[in-house]
Amino acid sequence: MLQQLESTYQQAAAELDALTDAAALHDWESRYIGKKGAVTLLLRSTGQLPKEDRAAFGQRANAIKELLDTAYAEREKLIQEQALARDLEEGQIDITLPGRAHPTGGLHPSTQTFRELYRIWGDMGFQVYRSRDVETDEMNFTLLNFPEHHPARDMQDTFFTKTEGVILRTHTSPGQIRSMRELGADGAQPVRVILPGMCYRNEQVTARSEMQFHQLEGVVVGKNIRMSDLKGTFVEFARRMFGQEAKVRFRASYFPFTEPSMEVDVECFLCGGQGCRMCKYSGWLEIAGAGMIHPTVLRNGGYDPAVWSGFAFGMGPERQTILKHRIDDIRYFWGNDLRFLEQF
Numbered sequence: 001m002l003q004q005l006e007s008t009y010q011q012a013a014a015e016l017d018a019l020t021d022a023a024a025l026h027d028w029e030s031r032y033i034g035k036k037g038a039v040t041l042l043l044r045s046t047g048q049l050p051k052e053d054r055a056a057f058g059q060r061a062n063a064i065k066e067l068l069d070t071a072y073a074e075r076e077k078l079i080q081e082q083a084l085a086r087d088l089e090e091g092q093i094d095i096t097l098p099g100r101a102h103p104t105g106g107l108h109p110s111t112q113t114f115r116e117l118y119r120i121w122g123d124m125g126f127q128v129y130r131s132r133d134v135e136t137d138e139m140n141f142t143l144l145n146f147p148e149h150h151p152a153r154d155m156q157d158t159f160f161t162k163t164e165g166v167i168l169r170t171h172t173s174p175g176q177i178r179s180m181r182e183l184g185a186d187g188a189q190p191v192r193v194i195l196p197g198m199c200y201r202n203e204q205v206t207a208r209s210e211m212q213f214h215q216l217e218g219v220v221v222g223k224n225i226r227m228s229d230l231k232g233t234f235v236e237f238a239r240r241m242f243g244q245e246a247k248v249r250f251r252a253s254y255f256p257f258t259e260p261s262m263e264v265d266v267e268c269f270l271c272g273g274q275g276c277r278m279c280k281y282s283g284w285l286e287i288a289g290a291g292m293i294h295p296t297v298l299r300n301g302g303y304d305p306a307v308w309s310g311f312a313f314g315m316g317p318e319r320q321t322i323l324k325h326r327i328d329d330i331r332y333f334w335g336n337d338l339r340f341l342e343q344f
């Protein structure tokens with residue numbers, strides 16, 4: 001039995017030296033020095049030995065038990081220290097790592113174009129006037145010299161509401177009447193404003209037309225405002241928007257609320273007037289509709305057309321954004337696809 005005790009001791013000590021984790025250590029304890037451990041059982045069976053051998057065996061067994069208890073405690077401490085060291089090592093905060101970027105929103109491309117337009121027109125003395133999206137048929141058409149049943153109403157397919165005579169504005173032009181009436185103080189004060197906003201048309205949505213889009217309207221009313229003022233204003237606008245070299249041309253057109261009416265083109269800034277896909281090989285890009293405010297419209301705005309005159313214009317920020325960034329489908333604007341939006 002003494003031999004068995006010694007070999008158990010050798011084995012237990014050797015195994016203990018090789019242990020590196022708490023679970024294996026716990027297992028070792030129960031196999032050797034726990035209540036039913038081999039060494040414990042041997043120690044308990046001292047009584048079975050012949051009387052003369054008991055003292056020597058008991059002494060040795062107790063000594064071994066003590067040695068193993070001590071070694072166990074040391075090993076437990078070592079394993080705990082190693083685990084702590086490992087935790088500290090692994091849990092260390094690496095302050096050289098770059099921080100996590102917080103995603104922030106960006107400005108919609110149309111908003112960016114609007115802000116550029118506000119800056120330019122603002123520098124040229126225009127105030128922003130906000131006008132409503134839900135309009136009356138009267139403001140949107142009648143007061144702008146679209147008589148009832150006039151075919152010009154068909155140029156703009158309208159969204160109607162359940163309320164008779166209430167519609168979604170098809171253009172920002174009704175703001176002309178509102179701004180003249182409000183700021184003109186019954187035809188006594190001049191007006192120089194831009195009117196930005198969303199417009200709505202009941203149209204088939206395609207790559208080239210959306211049922212909602214922005215416009216930026218401009219209204220100038222004063223004494224002695226002439227066509228040359230309109231032209232000069234646009235030449236200056238084009239320089240500020242497209243660069244000092246920008247060339248502008250005016251083409252005769254028709255709108256019920258202006259007379260004469262025109263379309264404003266700027267020399268294609270993509271090809272420098274050479275002709276490309278964007279300008280449909282004409283060398284020119286249309287940037288606005290414009291004209292001298294029709295006397296009837298001035299009157300509807302509260303002015304005496306014998307004394308007052310003015311010009312107006314309307315441009316499309318989406319169209320300008322499309323040209324600037326060569327976007328090939330207008331549906332991206334309200335599609336809320338981050339893959340599109342994040343490019344701006």
Ligand code: DAH
Pocket residue numbers: 170171172173217218255258288289290291312313314315
């Ligand atoms: N309201 C016109 C449209 O939506 C654009 C326009 C043309 C506005 C000429 C104007 C203007 O103020 O003078 O097609």
